Amino acid sequence: xxxxxxxxxxxxxxxxxxxxxxxxxxxxxxxxxxxxxxxxxxxxxxxxxxxxxxxxxxxxxxxxxxxxxxxxxxxxxxxxxxxxxxxxxxxxxxxxxxxxxxxxxxxxxxxxxxxxxxxxxxxxxxxxxxxxxxxxxxxxxxxxxxxxxxxxxxxxxxxxxxxxxxxxxxxxxxxxxxxxxxxxxxxxxxxxxxxxxxxxxxxxxxxxxxxxxxxxxxxxxxxxxxxxxxxxxxxxxxxxxxxxxxxxxxxxxxxxxxxxxxxxxxxxxxxxxxxxxxxxxxxxxxxxxxxxxxxxxxxxxxxxxxxxxxxxxxxxxxxxxxxxxxxxxxxxxxxxxxxxxxxxxxxxxxxxxxxxxxxxxxxxxxxxxxxxxxxxxxxxxxxxxxxxxxxxxxxxxxxxxxxxxxxxxxxxxxxxxxxx
Ligand code: NAD
Numbered sequence: 001x002x003x004x005x006x007x008x009x010x011x012x013x014x015x016x017x018x019x020x021x022x023x024x025x026x027x028x029x030x031x032x033x034x035x036x037x038x039x040x041x042x043x044x045x046x047x048x049x050x051x052x053x054x055x056x057x058x059x060x061x062x063x064x065x066x067x068x069x070x071x072x073x074x075x076x077x078x079x080x081x082x083x084x085x086x087x088x089x090x091x092x093x094x095x096x097x098x099x100x101x102x103x104x105x106x107x108x109x110x111x112x113x114x115x116x117x118x119x120x121x122x123x124x125x126x127x128x129x130x131x132x133x134x135x136x137x138x139x140x141x142x143x144x145x146x147x148x149x150x151x152x153x154x155x156x157x158x159x160x161x162x163x164x165x166x167x168x169x170x171x172x173x174x175x176x177x178x179x180x181x182x183x184x185x186x187x188x189x190x191x192x193x194x195x196x197x198x199x200x201x202x203x204x205x206x207x208x209x210x211x212x213x214x215x216x217x218x219x220x221x222x223x224x225x226x227x228x229x230x231x232x233x234x235x236x237x238x239x240x241x242x243x244x245x246x247x248x249x250x251x252x253x254x255x256x257x258x259x260x261x262x263x264x265x266x267x268x269x270x271x272x273x274x275x276x277x278x279x280x281x282x283x284x285x286x287x288x289x290x291x292x293x294x295x296x297x298x299x300x301x302x303x304x305x306x307x308x309x310x311x312x313x314x315x316x317x318x319x320x321x322x323x324x325x326x327x328x329x330x331x332x333x334x335x336x337x338x339x340x341x342x343x344x345x346x347x348x349x350x351x352x353x354x355x356x357x358x359x360x361x362x363x364x365x366x367x368x369x370x371x372x373x374x375x376x377x378x379x380x381x382x383x384x385x386x387x388x389x390x391x392x393x394x395x396x397x398x399x400x401x402x403x404x405x406x407x408x409x410x411x412x413x414x415x416x417x418x419x420x
Contacts, residue, residue, distance in 0.1 A: 008300075008301040008304065008325060009085050010085060010086050010089035010090070010300045010301065010322050011085035011086070011088045011089040011092075012085075013089065013300075013301070013322060013325055013326055014088075014089040014092045014093060014322070015036050016326045017326060017398070017402055018032060018035060018036055018402070018406060020326065020399055020402070021399055021402035021403050021406050022406075024393055024395060024399065024403045025403055025406060025407055025410065027406070027407070027410040028410075028414075031410055031413060031414065032410070034413070035066065035095075035406065035409065035410065035413075038063050038064065038065045038066075038088050038091055038092070039064045039065060039066055039067060039072075040063070040064040040138065041061070041062075041063045041064075041084065041088070042061065042062045042063075042134075042135055042138055043059065043060075043061055043084065044059070044060045044061075044062075044131070044134040044135060045057055045058070045059050046058055046060065046130050046131065046134050047130070048123065048126050048127045048130055049126060050123055051120050051122060051123060058112055058113065058114055058127055058131070059112070059113045060110065060111065060112040060113070060131045060134065060135065061082065061083075061084055061087040061109075061110055061111055061112075062087075062108065062109075062110040062135040062138050062139075062144070063084070063087045063088050063091040063108060063109055063110070064091065064106065064107070064108040064138065064144055065088070065091035065092045065094065065095045065106065065107040065108065065109075066092075066095040066106045066107055066409055066413075067106035068106060068409060068412040068413045068416055069098065069099060069104055069105065069106055069408070069409060069412045070098070070103075070104035070105045070106055071105060071106060071140075071141070071142055071143055071144060071145055072091075072105070072106045072107060072108035072138075072143065072144040072145070073094060073098060073105035073106065073107065073108060073144070073145050073147070073177075073350060073353065073354075074090065074091055074094040074107055074108035074109040074110070074146065074147065074149075075090075075094075075109060075110070075146060075147045075148055075149030075152070075178075076109075076110040076111060076112075076146045076147070076148070076149055076152050076156070076160075077090070077109070077110070077111035077112075077149040077150045077151065077152065078111065078112050078114050078116045078124070078150070078151040078152055078156075079111065079113070079114075079115075079116075079150050079151055079299075080113060080114065080115045081113075081299075082111035082112060082113045082114075083113070086111070086300070087109045087110065087111050088109075089300070089322060090109035090111075090149075090321055090322070091107050091108050091109040092107060093107070093321050093322060093342060093343055094106075094107030094108060094109060094350065095107025095405070095409055096343045096401070096402060096405030096406060096409070097342070097343040097344075097346075097347045097350055097405065098347075098350055098354075099404070099405040099406075099408040099409050100343050100344055100347060100382055100385075100386065100401050100404050100405040100408075101344075101347045101350065101351050101378050101379070101382045102378075102382070102408070103350065103351060103354040103378075104354075105145075105350065105354060108144050108146075109149070110135065110146060111149070112127060112131055114127065116151045117151075124156070125159055128156050128159040128160060128163070129159055129162075129163045132159070132160045132163040132164055133163060133167065136163075136164060136167055139164060139175055140164075140172070140175060141172065141174030141175055141357065141360070141361065145174070145175060145176060145177060145353070145357060146160060146175075146176050146177075147176065147177045147178040147349070147350075147353050148178040148224065150223070150298075150299065151223075153178075153224070154178055154179055154180045154185060154190070155180070157176040157177070157178045157179045157180075157185075158179055158180055158183055160175070160176050161173060161175055161176050161179055161183060164176075173360045174357055174360035174361055177189065177352075177353035177354075177356040177357055178190075178349075178353060178356070179356070184356075184359070184360050185356060186352055186353075186355050186356035186359055186366065186371060187365075187366065187367065187368035187371055188352055188355075188368050188371035188372055188375065189349075189352045189353065189355075189356055189371075190224065190228070191228045191232075192348040192349050192351065192352035192353075192371075192375060193224065193225045193228070193229075193319065193346050193348050193349035194224070194225055194226075194227070194228025194229040194230075194231070194232060194319070194348070195228065195232060195348050195372070195375060196345065196346060196347055196348015196349065196351065196375065196379050197225065197229045197295060197297070197317050197319045197345050197346060197348065198229060198232040198233060198236070199348065199375075199376055199379040199380065199383075200317060200340045200344060200345045200379055200383050201233075201293055201295075201315065201317040201340065201345070202236075203340075203380060203383045203384075203387075204293075204315050204317065204338055204340050204383075205292075205293075205315070207338075207387065208314070208315070208338060210292065210314070212233075212236050212237055212238055213237040213238070214237065214238070214239055215233075215238040215239065215292040215293060216238075216239050216241045216253075216255075216289075216290070216291040216292045216293070217230070217233045217238045217239065217240045217241065217291060217292065217293045217294075217295065218240075218241055218242040218243075218286055218287075218289045218291045218293075218294050218295065218313070219233075219240060219242065219243045219244070219295045219297055219319075220244050220249075220283055220286050220287060220294075220295065220296045220297055220298050220302065220320075220323075221244065221245065221296070221297035221298030221299075221319070221320065222243050222244065222245050222249075222262065222265060222297075223245075223297070223298075225297040225319040225320070225346065225349075226243065226295065226297030226298065226319060227262060229295050229297060229319055230243055230258060230262070230295075231258065231262070233293075234258045234259075238292075238293070239254070239255030240255060240256050240258050241253055241254075241255055241256065241289065241291060242256070242281055242286045242289055242291075243256065243258075243261060243262075243271075244271075244281065244282075244283050244286050244298075245265065245270070245271070246283075246298070247270065248271075248280060248281060248282050248283060249271055249280070249281050249282075249283070249286055250271045250273060250278050250279070250280065250281065251278065251279050251280075251281040251285075251286070251289070252275065252277045252278045252279075253277075254277055256278065257275070260274070283298070283302075284307065287302060287303060287307060287311060288307060288310045288311060288312060289312065289313075290312045291312070291313050291314075292313065292314050292315060293313060293314070293315045293316075293317060294311070294313035294315070294316045294317075295316075295317055295318075295319050296316070296318055296319060296320045296323035296324075297319030297320050298320055298323075299320060299323070300320065300321060300322035300323060301322065301323070301324075301325055302320070302323045302324075303316070303323055303324040303325070303328045303332070304325050304327065304328050305325065305327035305328050305331060307328075308324075308327075308328035308331035308332055308335075309331055309335075311332065311335070311337060313337060314337065314338065315337070315338045315339075315340065316332065316337060316338070316339045316340070317340040317345045318339070318340065318341055318342035318345045318346060319342075319345065319346050320342065320346070321342050321346065322342060323342065324339070324398075329396065329398060333396050338397070339396065339397055339398055340383075340397060341397055341398035341401045341402075343398075343401050343402070343405055344382060344383060344386050344397070344401045347379070347382065348375055348379055351374075351375055351378050351379070352371060352375055355371055355374065355375075385404060386400045386401045386404055387400070389401075389403055389404055
């Protein structure tokens with residue numbers, strides 16, 4: 001899978017998506033060209049002292065795609081495959097996503113090329129603090145607000161917030177979201193992306209007149225997004241038949257004992273087959289399972305023109321960013337598979353990040369109930385808006401979401417005008 005991933009440039013995929021949506025938008029071609037470019041890109045190479053006393057040089061990126069609707073917003077990823085084009089694509093998708101759920105943020109993303117699985121906690125902390133210092137001129141609650149992404153978490157956000165606050169001389173909780181609750185994080189943020197995936201999947205089931213009870217769900221990835229999504233589906237009476245991590249996963253056509261499976265993964269950092277009905281499954285096999293709902297919740301470019309003809313899910317709700325290429329999209333559409341696209345399905349994360357930022361700026365603390373209630377309303381409203389565009393223009397849900405998101409960003413840019 002990684003070999004295949006390397007061949008696909010996510011930024012080219014993201015730009016192709018603009019061309020597809022442009023057919024249904026009345027936007028000046030010059031403006032569209034602007035939106036195909038990122039606003040600001042910073043590449044940094046920086047040294048970190050490792051535990052054995054040696055010095056290692058890391059490469060990191062922070063890219064702001066667009067800030068016409070508000071401060072730049074987007075996660076920070078630690079992964080060996082991080083590169084500039086991947087970060088550019090993820091930043092662009094953040095812009096559309098914030099616009100689809102209509103929150104006043106632009107889009108950004110960042111990352112460090114590293115393998116955190118081979119680093120100690122101290123090394124990750126030192127790398128995080130130095131990276132924060134290197135990109136600090138771009139950050140700030142009014143400028144650019146990072147959040148967790150693949151292989152980063154609330155602890156990493158705490159280090160970023162602490163380093164940025166030391167540079168400023170006072171505490172700046174609003175510089176990151178997804179922080180620990182003790183440092184001004186929002187109740188409900190950790191679960192927000194997964195909950196959003198489930199809320200939009202429930203809307204899709206309702207639209208297709210299918211029940212949640214007994215619905216067969218396969219989840220690729222079991223980190224923040226995949227793990228939370230799987231747990232919520234399980235609680236709602238769906239059958240999670242498969243779940244995986246980077247090394248592969250487990251499958252039980254009658255439904256996994258999810259609590260045991262996730263507990264085992266948390267304890268031993270891997271899945272262990274304990275029941276005779278369970279079998280090991282590769283990530284490629286998982287994507288092709290006969291199921292009602294498939295949740296890609298790992299990395300980009302997992303569903304391509306090569307495996308799309310073999311996908312048997314009725315609904316795909318994209319927890320991950322960019323899991324499907326444009327060529328695969330056409331095949332899925334022809335097969336009648338209902339896709340809830342990433343910029344809608346996983347927008348629960350940025351929505352509650354917005355709530356966290358608002359709480360930090362206002363020095364307020366909302367209850368979990370209030371956060372979940374507001375999240376549910378925004379996700380349901382956004383789903384409805386995208387579905388209406390999809391039905392009225394007779395276009396797939398992804399194109400409809402792009403039309404909504406790009407349209408809002410283009411209009412904001414037009415209204416602001418081009419300086420001078
Ligand atoms: P995470 O680090 O918590 O989990 C990542 C998961 O993916 C892990 O289970 C890991 O084992 C698995 N994985 C890694 N490489 C894989 C591979 N090659 N094949 C299969 N599985 C693999 O990250 P996350 O925050 O859950 O992010 C997952 C996806 O969701 C990413 O695309 C991210 O951009 C997107 N996303 C995250 C958030 C958020 O709030 N965290 C919000 C929106 C979108």
